[in-house]
Amino acid sequence: MFKPFTCLAGIALLLAACAGPKTPQDRLTVNDKAIDKVIAQMTLEEKVNMLHSKTNMSSAGVERLGIADMHYADGPFGIREEGVPNGFTPAGWKLDSATFFPTGSALAATWSEELAYKYGTGMGTEARLRGKDVILGPAVNIQRLPVGGRTYEYLSEDPILSAALSLYYTKGVQDQGTAVCIKHFAVNNQETNRGSVDAQVDERTLREIYLKPFERAIIEGGAMSVMPAYNKVNGDYCSENEHLLNEILRGEWGFKGYTVSDWGGTHSTMGAMLHGLNVQMTGSNYLGQPVIDSIATGALTENLVDEKVRQILRVRYAIEAIPDDVANTQMTSQPESQQIAKEVAEKSIVLLKNEGGVLPLKSSVKKIAVIGQNAVLKTQSGGMGAGVKALYEITPLQGIQKRAGAGIEVSYAPGYKNFAGRRWGPASATPNPLVASAINEPADKALLDEAVKLAREADVVIFFGGTNKNIETEGSDRANIDLPTGQNEVVKALAAANPNLVTVLISGGPTDLRELEPVSPAIVQGWWNGTEGGTALAEVLFGDIAPSGKLPFTFPMKLEDSPAFAMGNFPDKTQGGDLFTLMYRADATQMTREERQRMLDAMPKPTSKYTEGQLVGYRWFDTKNVKPMYAFGHGLSYVTFGYGQMSASVGKKAVKVSFDLTNEGGMDADEVVQLYIQRLDSKVEWPLKELKAFSRVNLKAGETKTVTLEIPMDDLRYWNVEKNGWDLDHCRANLLLGAASDDIRQKAEINI
Numbered sequence: 001m002f003k004p005f006t007c008l009a010g011i012a013l014l015l016a017a018c019a020g021p022k023t024p025q026d027r028l029t030v031n032d033k034a035i036d037k038v039i040a041q042m043t044l045e046e047k048v049n050m051l052h053s054k055t056n057m058s059s060a061g062v063e064r065l066g067i068a069d070m071h072y073a074d075g076p077f078g079i080r081e082e083g084v085p086n087g088f089t090p091a092g093w094k095l096d097s098a099t100f101f102p103t104g105s106a107l108a109a110t111w112s113e114e115l116a117y118k119y120g121t122g123m124g125t126e127a128r129l130r131g132k133d134v135i136l137g138p139a140v141n142i143q144r145l146p147v148g149g150r151t152y153e154y155l156s157e158d159p160i161l162s163a164a165l166s167l168y169y170t171k172g173v174q175d176q177g178t179a180v181c182i183k184h185f186a187v188n189n190q191e192t193n194r195g196s197v198d199a200q201v202d203e204r205t206l207r208e209i210y211l212k213p214f215e216r217a218i219i220e221g222g223a224m225s226v227m228p229a230y231n232k233v234n235g236d237y238c239s240e241n242e243h244l245l246n247e248i249l250r251g252e253w254g255f256k257g258y259t260v261s262d263w264g265g266t267h268s269t270m271g272a273m274l275h276g277l278n279v280q281m282t283g284s285n286y287l288g289q290p291v292i293d294s295i296a297t298g299a300l301t302e303n304l305v306d307e308k309v310r311q312i313l314r315v316r317y318a319i320e321a322i323p324d325d326v327a328n329t330q331m332t333s334q335p336e337s338q339q340i341a342k343e344v345a346e347k348s349i350v351l352l353k354n355e356g357g358v359l360p361l362k363s364s365v366k367k368i369a370v371i372g373q374n375a376v377l378k379t380q381s382g383g384m385g386a387g388v389k390a391l392y393e394i395t396p397l398q399g400i401q402k403r404a405g406a407g408i409e410v411s412y413a414p415g416y417k418n419f420a421g422r423r424w425g426p427a428s429a430t431p432n433p434l435v436a437s438a439i440n441e442p443a444d445k446a447l448l449d450e451a452v453k454l455a456r457e458a459d460v461v462i463f464f465g466g467t468n469k470n471i472e473t474e475g476s477d478r479a480n481i482d483l484p485t486g487q488n489e490v491v492k493a494l495a496a497a498n499p500n501l502v503t504v505l506i507s508g509g510p511t512d513l514r515e516l517e518p519v520s521p522a523i524v525q526g527w528w529n530g531t532e533g534g535t536a537l538a539e540v541l542f543g544d545i546a547p548s549g550k551l552p553f554t555f556p557m558k559l560e561d562s563p564a565f566a567m568g569n570f571p572d573k574t575q576g577g578d579l580f581t582l583m584y585r586a587d588a589t590q591m592t593r594e595e596r597q598r599m600l601d602a603m604p605k606p607t608s609k610y611t612e613g614q615l616v617g618y619r620w621f622d623t624k625n626v627k628p629m630y631a632f633g634h635g636l637s638y639v640t641f642g643y644g645q646m647s648a649s650v651g652k653k654a655v656k657v658s659f660d661l662t663n664e665g666g667m668d669a670d671e672v673v674q675l676y677i678q679r680l681d682s683k684v685e686w687p688l689k690e691l692k693a694f695s696r697v698n699l700k701a702g703e704t705k706t707v708t709l710e711i712p713m714d715d716l717r718y719w720n721v722e723k724n725g726w727d728l729d730h731c732r733a734n735l736l737l738g739a740a741s742d743d744i745r746q747k748a749e750i751n752i
């Protein structure tokens with residue numbers, strides 16, 4: 001009996017099957033047949049050899065079968081200099097000087113998917129010049145803590161903004177033939193006890209906030225590898241977390257690539273093998289001989305090893321190996337990347353305050369006093385894994401001097417001591433007068449007097465404050481967000497000496513501005529802004545370009561106002577619980593397995609309770625009605641923008657909004673428009689409002705453009721824990737369109 005429908009359905013399926021891979025992840029499976037033939041030729045030893053490090057930054061291929069090793073490179077904003085084979089000690093190469101791209105929070109401050117893509121292309125290109133197959137980045141964890149040591153490395157406190165930039169960075173890198181290793185999966189939001197802390201987070205918060213920056217890059221971007229984080233999530237280490245690695249990453253998101261543990265982040269053989277880890281970095285004490293032994297006893301099967309090798313080879317086949325005689329034969333940093341770094345820096349700079357028109361600098365300014373060591377400190381290196389040996393780096397002072405030219409006198413004074421970090425060795429015999437021994441050391445009188453003298457003689461004073469990579473770094477969280485080494489005292493003295501004062505903050509995360517803000521008519525967030533950071537900053541200060549960056553995180557009025565602190569969730573009082581404090585202590589490496597296990601078992605069990613739930617960042621400040629110093633999404637320009645009435649329509653697949661945007665000023669400028677949603681009669685609890693769409697718009701002086709924004713219906717869902725799946729909360733809601741989370745210009749009510 002001819003059944004037209006069945007036949008048609010069969011034809012459709014056949015066509016679909018021939019049409020090739022459906023999703024970016026499926027593209028990784030196109031070589032599976034060839035891969036299985038190769039696996040069939042491999043010995044068990046050769047397979048297991050692929051499951052752990054070969055050198056500190058490589059894992060093995062199979063030379064006998066012509067399968068190249070996988071080569072990895074830190075970090076998220078610059079290809080790290082070559083290290084020695086068995087560690088991080090620099091190898092002293094000459095051609096591995098790279099482009100230093102603006103760090104994560106600076107990239108996020110551009111709110112630009114286009115720039116994130118370009119940024120990724122620069123990173124992917126320079127990785128290949130260095131013979132690297134995989135970049136250990138992007139680093140996309142949500143910035144839960146203002147004091148987080150890696151806040152500067154990460155992107156934002158908001159999942160929609162972070163997810164969009166993570167996706168386009170990933171596309172940019174992988175379109176250059178380099179794989180990303182997106183990190184640190186997941187809920188890696190503190191450095192305190194990072195090697196052992198158990199992040200205890202409810203499922204809805206996990207899905208809607210902490211996993212979002214990974215989800216889009218993996219599903220839509222086809223991220224080829226993932227780095228499980230050091231910490232635990234709800235009791236299990238990320239490197240052996242069934243829920244994260246097998247149920248969600250592979251089961252729900254369809255991830256077809258492979259996972260690489262963080263360095264020293266593997267914790268067992270059986271756990272890692274059964275719950276989703278592919279490669280142990282570094283060492284083979286878990287995924288080396290013990291795997292072979294476990295197969296011999298029947299505890300593990302060779303099929304499981306084959307599956308892990310298949311996942312690795314999918315990426316190996318997707319990334320063309322770089323021959324040794326091609327890699328590292330030209331300078332890593334390329335002019336095209338330097339230009340990208342400059343463009344990102346230009347669009348990342350955030351004008352926080354500008355009263356009395358002190359910015360942009362007037363043409364009448366003939367004497368500029370630049371005060372503060374952050375004007376001359378380079379920010380490329382430091383911060384452990386993310387440091388870059390840059391081919392060059394233009395400091396803020398250099399940028400200002402170059403832009404000022406001969407017609408303007410630029411003077412400089414250090415103003416305050418630099419906190420150079422904890423000393424590992426004995427204190428130096430002759431203390432350096434410019435280096436502080438403690439982060440909270442008060443202002444140095446001689447340095448302050450010298451700075452005030454210059455300030456008095458100048459037309460305008462530019463004070464460079466903030467932190468540095470010894471203060472904000474991987475491996476430790478800040479104790480507070482205070483400006484260090486007496487900067488507040490210095491800036492008050494400068495303000496008293498000359499009211500024409502501009503403050504530029506050179507830092508990665510937020511700082512406490514309660515003392516500084518009242519005395520500084522202009523305040524700029526200058527970031528750690530890469531190889532051309534000084535050039536870009538000078539262009540903004542002199543008005544060559546209008547500032548257009550927007551804050552990717554909240555500046556709290558004070559640290560205690562921020563959610564994890566307000567809820568008493570951080571810091572956890574357990575001390576000495578950090579794995580690294582123990583495992584990498586000299587004697588730990590001489591321990592027997594039993595001694596090491598006994599030590600681990602005796603370790604305190606630090607936890608981090610995420611009872612603030614989804615109320616991270618502005619979600620907390622808005623919902624609890626706590627006024628921040630500067631709000632998420634805040635950033636001024638040298639022009640003003642007019643927002644016309646928006647029209648909104650709710651379709652099956654998306655909510656669409658359009659409106660006219662006008663540049664009311666006298667110079668070209670970019671605006672980042674932001675669309676939030678505030679639910680009115682919802683069935684479930686929501687934050688007061690949430691970012692759901694944004695766009696960077698370039699407008700010539702006086703120009704008007706019609707801007708459209710779209711919110712995919714899927715982005716309006718919540719994780720229904722009862723049904724263990726995504727659901728729509730059908731309710732009335734306000735669409736809030738504005739220039740910042742606290743600067744809403746238009747509102748429209750809709751029904752979802």
Ligand code: GLC
Pocket residue numbers: 074136183262263385
């Ligand atoms: C570090 C970091 C990770 C880095 C890795 C290799 O400890 O957590 O981001 O990629 O080790 O340096």
